[in-house]
Amino acid sequence: xxxxxxxxxxxxxxxxxxxxxxxxxxxxxxxxxxxxxxxxxxxxxxxxxxxxxxxxxxxxxxxxxxxxxxxxxxxxxxxxxxxxxxxxxxxxxxxxxxxxxxxxxxxxxxxxxxxxxxxxxxxxxxxxxxxxxxxxxxxxxxxxxxxxxxxxxxxxxxxxxxxxxxxxxxxxxxxxxxxxxxxxxxxxxxxxxxxxxxxxxxxxxxxxxxxxxxxxxxxxxxxxxxxxxxxxxxxxxxxxxxxxxxxxxxxxxxxxxxxxxxxxxxxxxxxxxxxxxxxxxxxxxxxxxxxxxxxxxxxxxxxxxxxxxxxxxxxxxxxxxxxxxxxxxxxxxxxxx
Amino acid sequence: xxxxxxxxxxxxxxxxxxxxxxxxxxxxxxxxxxxxxxxxxxxxxxxxxxxxxxxxxxxxxxxxxxxxxxxxxxxxxxxxxxxxxxxxxxxxxxxxxxxxxxxxxxxxxxxxxxxxxxxxxxxxxxxxxxxxxxxxxxxxxxxxxxxxxxxxxxxxxxxxxxxxxxxxxxxxxxxxxxxxxxxxxxxxxxxxxxxxxxxxxxxxxxxxxxxxxxxxxxxxxxxxxxxxxxxxxxxxxxxxxxxxxxxxxxxxxxxxxxxxxxxxxxxxxxxxxxxxxxxxxxxxxxxxxxxxxxxxxxxxxxxxxxxxxxxxxxxxxxxxxxxxxxxxxxxxxxxxx
Numbered sequence: 001x002x003x004x005x006x007x008x009x010x011x012x013x014x015x016x017x018x019x020x021x022x023x024x025x026x027x028x029x030x031x032x033x034x035x036x037x038x039x040x041x042x043x044x045x046x047x048x049x050x051x052x053x054x055x056x057x058x059x060x061x062x063x064x065x066x067x068x069x070x071x072x073x074x075x076x077x078x079x080x081x082x083x084x085x086x087x088x089x090x091x092x093x094x095x096x097x098x099x100x101x102x103x104x105x106x107x108x109x110x111x112x113x114x115x116x117x118x119x120x121x122x123x124x125x126x127x128x129x130x131x132x133x134x135x136x137x138x139x140x141x142x143x144x145x146x147x148x149x150x151x152x153x154x155x156x157x158x159x160x161x162x163x164x165x166x167x168x169x170x171x172x173x174x175x176x177x178x179x180x181x182x183x184x185x186x187x188x189x190x191x192x193x194x195x196x197x198x199x200x201x202x203x204x205x206x207x208x209x210x211x212x213x214x215x216x217x218x219x220x221x222x223x224x225x226x227x228x229x230x231x232x233x234x235x236x237x238x239x240x241x242x243x244x245x246x247x248x249x250x251x252x253x254x255x256x257x258x259x260x261x262x263x264x265x266x267x268x269x270x271x272x273x274x275x276x277x278x279x280x281x282x283x284x285x286x287x288x289x290x291x292x293x294x295x296x297x298x299x300x301x302x303x304x305x306x307x308x309x310x311x312x313x314x315x316x317x318x319x320x321x322x323x324x325x326x327x328x329x330x331x332x333x334x335x336x337x
Numbered sequence: 338x339x340x341x342x343x344x345x346x347x348x349x350x351x352x353x354x355x356x357x358x359x360x361x362x363x364x365x366x367x368x369x370x371x372x373x374x375x376x377x378x379x380x381x382x383x384x385x386x387x388x389x390x391x392x393x394x395x396x397x398x399x400x401x402x403x404x405x406x407x408x409x410x411x412x413x414x415x416x417x418x419x420x421x422x423x424x425x426x427x428x429x430x431x432x433x434x435x436x437x438x439x440x441x442x443x444x445x446x447x448x449x450x451x452x453x454x455x456x457x458x459x460x461x462x463x464x465x466x467x468x469x470x471x472x473x474x475x476x477x478x479x480x481x482x483x484x485x486x487x488x489x490x491x492x493x494x495x496x497x498x499x500x501x502x503x504x505x506x507x508x509x510x511x512x513x514x515x516x517x518x519x520x521x522x523x524x525x526x527x528x529x530x531x532x533x534x535x536x537x538x539x540x541x542x543x544x545x546x547x548x549x550x551x552x553x554x555x556x557x558x559x560x561x562x563x564x565x566x567x568x569x570x571x572x573x574x575x576x577x578x579x580x581x582x583x584x585x586x587x588x589x590x591x592x593x594x595x596x597x598x599x600x601x602x603x604x605x606x607x608x609x610x611x612x613x614x615x616x617x618x619x620x621x622x623x624x625x626x627x628x629x630x631x632x633x634x635x636x637x638x639x640x641x642x643x644x645x646x647x648x649x650x651x652x653x654x655x656x657x658x659x660x661x662x663x664x665x666x667x668x669x670x671x672x673x674x
Contacts, residue, residue: 014665130478
C-alpha cells in the first residue's frame with residue numbers, strides 16, 4: 001500500500017485543507033485560541049513592551065540527531081524573543097509543503113512541535129499551510145513568528161555592550177552546525193554528535209530576575225556562529241571583543257569532526273546557546289545563575305570588551321599572540337536551520 | 338554580462354547576508370525599529386486586545402496584472418488582521434529564496450512591499466532570509482505575519498453571525514483567482530483581467546466606527562472563494578446562508594474567462610474583498626459606508642442568514658429554484674496566493 005502523502009488539494013482552502021487542519025494540526029496543537037480558526041488569533045494584552053520576531057526554517061535533513069525542523073522552529077523563535085529579554089507569549093506556524101511529502105513525516109513534525117510548545121509553555125495560536133507542486137519546494141519549510149512581552153525595567157540590545165563587560169557563552173560551540181553538516185555530507189564520525197536545540201527563555205528569565213540592569217546584551221549565535229554574532233556586537237557597540245583561546249568551549253567529538261572537515265567551531269551554528277554581555281562586577285554572579293540551570297550548566301566567560309582598536313573580535317592565544325576573528329565570509333553553509 | 342543572482346552565501350548569516358540586508362532590505366524598508374536588526378523588534382504596546390496572524394505566499398507567477406507576490410503578502414496579512422476588527426500595527430517579513438533567483442526581481446518585489454506598506458501605513462519591523470539550493474524552492478516564497486490591536490468594544494467572529502443578518506460582499510468576485518489561473522494556463526482573454534489585491538483595514542475601520550455592534554462577522558474570501566468562506570461561516574454559526582443569484586457581482590471579463598475555463602466565480606480567490614455579516618437593521622447603512630470608500634464602491638447585499646436547514650449555503654435562482662453551494666472539494670488550484 002502506498003504511503004499517504006500531501007496533495008495539492010491540501011492547500012486549496014477547501015475541504016481537504018480543513019481536514020488536514022482538524023485531523024492533524026488541531027489534533028496535536030489544540031488550544032482555545034487556535035481552535036477558533038479565524039483569520040487572526042485574538043489574545044489578551046499583557047503589560048510591557050511588545051517583542052516580535054520571525055524565522056523561516058529550511059534545514060536539511062528535516063530529522064537529525066537531537067531534533068527535527070519542527071522542534072528547531074519552536075526553539076529558534078522562542079530564543080529570538082528571549083534574546084531581547086522578552087517573555088514569549090505565543091507563536092504562529094506557517095507551513096510550505098511539497099506535493100508528495102509524507103503525511104506520516106508531517107505528523108511526526110507536528111507532534112514534535114506540540115511537544116516543544118508544551119515543554120516551553122508557549123502555544124501556537126495561528127497558522128497557515130500552503131502546498132507547492134512536486135519539485136518546487138523540498139518536503140517542508142516552516143515559518144514561526146512569535147510575540148513576547150518585555151518588562152519595563154529591561155532593555156537588552158547589542159548597542160548596550162560597554163567597555164569592560166564580560167562575554168559569557170552559555171555552553172559548548174558548534175553542536176548543531178556540525179551535526180547537520182556531517183549528515184549533509186554523509187560522513188559518520190565517532191562520538192555522539194547531536195544538535196543542541198533548546199529553548200533559552202527560562203535561563204534568560206532567571207538571569208534578568210537577579211540582574212535586570214547588568215545583563216546588557218543577549219544574542220543566540222545561530223547561522224554564522226559565535227564569530228559572526230560577536231562581530232555584530234562589536235560593530236554595534238564600537239568596541240573590541242577580546243576572546244581567550246583556552247576558554248572557548250567545544251565538545252571533544254565536535255572538535256574532532258571539525259578537524260576532519262576543516263571547519264572552525266567559532267563559525268558553526270548553535271541552536272541552544274546564548275552569548276551574554278554582562279557588567280564585570282556581576283559576571284561571576286551571572287555565571288553562577290547559568291550554572292544553576294540545565295541550559296547553562298557548561299557556561300564559561302570567554303572574553304572581555306575593550307577599547308583596544310574598535311569594532312572587531314580578536315583571540316588572545318596561549319603563546320601571547322592575537323588573531324583577528326572576521327565574520328563569516330564566502331562559506332556557504334546552506335540549510336543549517 | 339550575467340544578471341546578478343541570489344547565492345547560497347546570501348543565506349549564510351555572514352557578510353553576504355548582511356550586505357543583502359543593508360543594500361536591499363534597509364534601503365527600501367527602513368524604519369527605526371527594523372534598523373536595529375536585533376533578534377526581535379521591540380514596539381510600544383497599544384491599548385486593546387492583540388490580534389496575531391500569519392500567511393505564506395507562494396503565488397505563481399510572482400508578477401501578475403495588478404500586483405506581485407510582495408504586494409499580495411502585505412495586503413493579505415493586513416486583511417487577516419482587519420477581518421477580526423483589528424487595527425494593524427506591524428508586519429514581519431520572512432523570505433525563502435532559491436539560489437539563482439534574480440536580484441533585480443527581488444528588488445522589484447522589495448520595492449513593491451515598501452510601497453504597499455507605506456500606502457497602508459503598516460511597517461515591516463522584523464525579518465529573516467533563507468536561501469535554498471537551486472531546484473529546492475521556486476524563486477521566492479514570502480511569509481508575512483502581523484500584529485494588530487482590537488478595541489475593547491469590538492468582537493468580530495464567524496460565530497457571531499445571527500439569524501436574519503445580511504451578507505454584504507464588498508465588490509466583485511474572482512478577479513484575483515481568474516487573473517492568476519489564466520496566466521498559469523497561458524491563456525490570453527479579452528478584457529482587462531487583473532488582481533483585486535487591496536488592503537481593507539481602512540474600510541473596516543470606517544465600518545466599525547459607525548457600527549461597532551452591528552457588524553457581527555468579517556471574512557476575506559481568499560483561497561476557496563466566497564463559496565468556501567460562506568460555508569465556514571454557516572458551519573460556525575449553525576445557520577443557513579441564502580444567496581440571491583442575481584445579486585452576485587462578477588465583472589463581465591471575469592465571467593467570460595470563467596466560462597471559457599469552466600470555472601465558477603464563487604470558488605475563485607479574492608485578495609481585496611470582504612464578506613460582512615451585518616444586523617438587518619443596519620445593513621443598508623453598512624452598504625452606504627462601504628459605497629463611500631474606494632475599496633467598497635461596488636459592495637452589494639448578496640444574501641441573508643436563515644434557520645432554513647442548518648450549516649449550509651444555498652442559492653435562490655431567478656426561476657424560483659434553489660441549489661446547494663458546497664465548499665471547494667477536489668479542485669486543486671495551486672499557488673493562487
